[in-house]
Amino acid sequence: MRLGHAAAAVMAVCLSAGPVWADEVVKFALIDPMSGSFAATGRLGEQHFRFAMDRINESGAAGPGRKFDLVVLDNEVSPEKSLVLLRKAIDDGVHYITQGNGSSVAFALTDAIAKNNKRDPARSAMFLNYAAVDPALTNAKCNWWHFRFDADSDMKMRAMSSYILTRKDLHKVYVFNQDYSFGQSVERGAKEMLTGKRDDLQIVGAERVPLGKVKDFTPYIQKMQAAGADAVVTGNWGADLALLVKAANDSGFKGTFFTYYLGSTEVITEVGQAGRGDAQISEWHANVDSAPIEEMAAAFEAKYHQAFYYWRVVNMLDMTAAAMKQANSSDPEKVGKVLAGMNFHNPLGDVSMRADNHQLLQPMFISVLEPGVKHVFPEVNMGFRTIGRIEPDQTRMATTCSLANPS
Amino acid sequence: MEQGLLVVLNGLVYGLLLFMLSSGLTLIVGMMGVLNLAHASFYMLGAYLAYSISTVVGFWPALVLAPLAVGVIGALVERYGLRPVHRHGHVAELLFTFGLAFVIGEIVPLIWGRLPVPYRVPAVLDVPLFALAGTAYPAYRLFMMLISLAMFCALFAALAKTRLGLVVRAALTHPDMVAMLGHDVPRVFTLVFGAGCALAGLAGVIAGNAFTTEPGMARSLGAIVFAVVVMGGLGSLSGALVASLLIGLVQTVSIGLDLPFYKALSALGITVDVGGRLHDLWLLSVNRAAPVVPYLLLVLVLATRPRGLLGSRSA
Numbered sequence: 001m002r003l004g005h006a007a008a009a010v011m012a013v014c015l016s017a018g019p020v021w022a023d024e025v026v027k028f029a030l031i032d033p034m035s036g037s038f039a040a041t042g043r044l045g046e047q048h049f050r051f052a053m054d055r056i057n058e059s060g061a062a063g064p065g066r067k068f069d070l071v072v073l074d075n076e077v078s079p080e081k082s083l084v085l086l087r088k089a090i091d092d093g094v095h096y097i098t099q100g101n102g103s104s105v106a107f108a109l110t111d112a113i114a115k116n117n118k119r120d121p122a123r124s125a126m127f128l129n130y131a132a133v134d135p136a137l138t139n140a141k142c143n144w145w146h147f148r149f150d151a152d153s154d155m156k157m158r159a160m161s162s163y164i165l166t167r168k169d170l171h172k173v174y175v176f177n178q179d180y181s182f183g184q185s186v187e188r189g190a191k192e193m194l195t196g197k198r199d200d201l202q203i204v205g206a207e208r209v210p211l212g213k214v215k216d217f218t219p220y221i222q223k224m225q226a227a228g229a230d231a232v233v234t235g236n237w238g239a240d241l242a243l244l245v246k247a248a249n250d251s252g253f254k255g256t257f258f259t260y261y262l263g264s265t266e267v268i269t270e271v272g273q274a275g276r277g278d279a280q281i282s283e284w285h286a287n288v289d290s291a292p293i294e295e296m297a298a299a300f301e302a303k304y305h306q307a308f309y310y311w312r313v314v315n316m317l318d319m320t321a322a323a324m325k326q327a328n329s330s331d332p333e334k335v336g337k338v339l340a341g342m343n344f345h346n347p348l349g350d351v352s353m354r355a356d357n358h359q360l361l362q363p364m365f366i367s368v369l370e371p372g373v374k375h376v377f378p379e380v381n382m383g384f385r386t387i388g389r390i391e392p393d394q395t396r397m398a399t400t401c402s403l404a405n406p407s
Numbered sequence: 408m409e410q411g412l413l414v415v416l417n418g419l420v421y422g423l424l425l426f427m428l429s430s431g432l433t434l435i436v437g438m439m440g441v442l443n444l445a446h447a448s449f450y451m452l453g454a455y456l457a458y459s460i461s462t463v464v465g466f467w468p469a470l471v472l473a474p475l476a477v478g479v480i481g482a483l484v485e486r487y488g489l490r491p492v493h494r495h496g497h498v499a500e501l502l503f504t505f506g507l508a509f510v511i512g513e514i515v516p517l518i519w520g521r522l523p524v525p526y527r528v529p530a531v532l533d534v535p536l537f538a539l540a541g542t543a544y545p546a547y548r549l550f551m552m553l554i555s556l557a558m559f560c561a562l563f564a565a566l567a568k569t570r571l572g573l574v575v576r577a578a579l580t581h582p583d584m585v586a587m588l589g590h591d592v593p594r595v596f597t598l599v600f601g602a603g604c605a606l607a608g609l610a611g612v613i614a615g616n617a618f619t620t621e622p623g624m625a626r627s628l629g630a631i632v633f634a635v636v637v638m639g640g641l642g643s644l645s646g647a648l649v650a651s652l653l654i655g656l657v658q659t660v661s662i663g664l665d666l667p668f669y670k671a672l673s674a675l676g677i678t679v680d681v682g683g684r685l686h687d688l689w690l691l692s693v694n695r696a697a698p699v700v701p702y703l704l705l706v707l708v709l710a711t712r713p714r715g716l717l718g719s720r721s722a
Contacts, residue, residue, distance in 0.1 A: 306522075
């Protein structure tokens with residue numbers, strides 16, 4: 001009882017001591033791994049959110065007197081834990097949920113948010129997805145409250161596979177992924193888009209490993225070598241990619257890695273010099289020619305002492321802020337109606353949020369890791385060089401989803 | 408054939424690494440009757456300390472200094488943490504080590520950050536040793552193996568041949584009698600705990616740069632080390648060796664098997680009805696199940712031999 005009084009007193013103090021200069025604080029709950037194998041990846045995301053929010057709060061981009069605030073919740077990449085955290089966030093009055101690591105988590109969240117919003121419209125929540133790229137999230141499992149700001153794995157695979165097909169020096173492709181919904185969709189996409197397209201190119205192996213469990217990938221690399229693979233297509237991220245490439249270096253594997261997530265700092269430090277020639281598909285990298293983002297990256301690096309990586313987090317929050325300003329409200333339903341079908345101009349060009357499945361269409365870049373480019377990772381003295389830009393409209397895929405605004 | 412040899416080599420490296428971790432743990436369990444849940448945290452501490460030391464004086468001094476430092480920390484923990492708790496019984500001790508694992512798990516990222524640290528294999532050993540079936544075999548792996556074997560021999564000799572080893576072995580089974588004979592048993596406990604932690608630290612030093620040194624490394628190995636110790640028999644050093652090698656080899660071999668279970672079993676002379684109720688299980692390929700294998704082995708061993716492979720008391 002006494003504890004209850006004390007807690008109430010503390011809360012009262014906190015509430016009264018809140019910032020008086022802001023008319024409205026919009027809270028965003030970031031539900032991502034902040035401990036365990038993928039803690040490094042989650043923390044990197046958190047820093048980008050703080051950075052992007054500071055910019056918006058300074059410029060007032062979300063509308064006069066409206067500030068963004070971040071609540072960080074550690075889900076250890078567990079869908080079950082994420083649901084508990086989501087409940088807590090909604091109970092605490094948070095209307096904006098954001099998550100990126102693990103499509104398995106995203107499925108649980110999108111489902112729970114749809115149910116919550118139906119049951120309790122007054123406490124509706126919006127799901128801003130910055131990195132969970134299973135195509136089903138904007139197809140079979142799509143939901144009006146979910147908006148995705150990263151290209152889905154099929155969009156990325158289409159770009160990646162068309163590049164692989166042009167590489168006449170590649171003949172044997174090994175597909176290697178993490179064993180959950182995202183990894184499975186990468187594997188399916190790679191098989192669909194690479195099989196039977198070129199007579200001298202075949203898939204010599206496909207394998208999946210449990211998420212974040214394997215520490216020594218050497219046996220897997222040896223299987224790739226035994227299969228004679230000269231290219232590896234992988235959607236692995238975080239430690240699962242870093243250790244895979246490290247094992248490849250140790251075993252003298254000569255093939256090229258075609259990745260989704262090579263550019264994050266923790267991976268680059270492991271890749272080392274041997275990563276030369278490995279490729280990545282992404283919405284941005286440090287050598288994409290854009291002065292405003294280069295400035296942003298420098299500011300991020302000065303503040304957090306590591307390389308800027310999630311351009312899409314900045315873009316996502318900028319778009320959300322613009323939508324709030326336009327809707328003149330932070331009510332998720334009103335903001336969502338603006339976001340659906342929204343056209344937005346960012347330093348890389350025009351991007352648009354599809355109204356039918358809430359998938360962002362944005363320019364994508366295929367790049368390879370090389371020495372002698374303008375911005376290099378100091379750890380390895382190499383950086384990414386763009387070898388192909390894919391325009392937003394070229395990434396548009398057919399969807400089974402047809403969302404309509406709630407009336 | 409060459410491919411097979413590689414698989415065996417990998418299994419040995421992994422197995423010996425597991426042994427280095429579990430040897431310290433099994434000694435502590437055997438002697439003090441307390442399952443040190445923070446054991447894998449000392450492994451992590453070893454890797455981080457080795458990283459910090461190696462940035463100043465290089466890898467080779469770190470190879471000696473880091474395990475010593477971890478051993479000293481372990482001994483201090485036993486003397487000032489575990490010993491006062493000892494009289495409250497095993498549950499209190501267990502809870503103490505449980506808490507300790509969390510404390511170390513939080514202190515490490517506070518000091519070194521949450522990102523992996525760039526702890527590297529020394530340049531001398533960062534070369535391919537030989538090539539087999541088109542695969543380079545890193546010299547560092549052989550070095551890991553040699554260190555583990557040297558450590559096993561040293562430990563065995565110390566326990567079997569020295570006077571101190573005699574006292575330790577006696578204190579394992581008859582602590583009261585040893586105390587009556589005028590030996591300082593609590594000090595022997597501190598020594599064994601410190602030595603056990605130092606071994607875990609050594610494992611961290613040589614594994615931290617072969618894999619990654621990151622705050623999650625203790626958690627990922629913790630469970631498997633317990634599996635090894637229980638499987639080998641609590642307190643049995645040779646049991647821990649057998650169990651480590653078994654787990655290391657079986658897990659590595661199963662990664663390489665792209666066969667469905669029913670085919671793998673029929674190679675062993677067991678035929679199963681694929682169409683039956685367990686249809687999905689029989690068609691699952693063995694490599695997909697590789698991460699479960701250690702725990703499966705643990706359950707099998709416990710079901711048939713509850714005291715573990717070479718243990719003398721029941722778990």
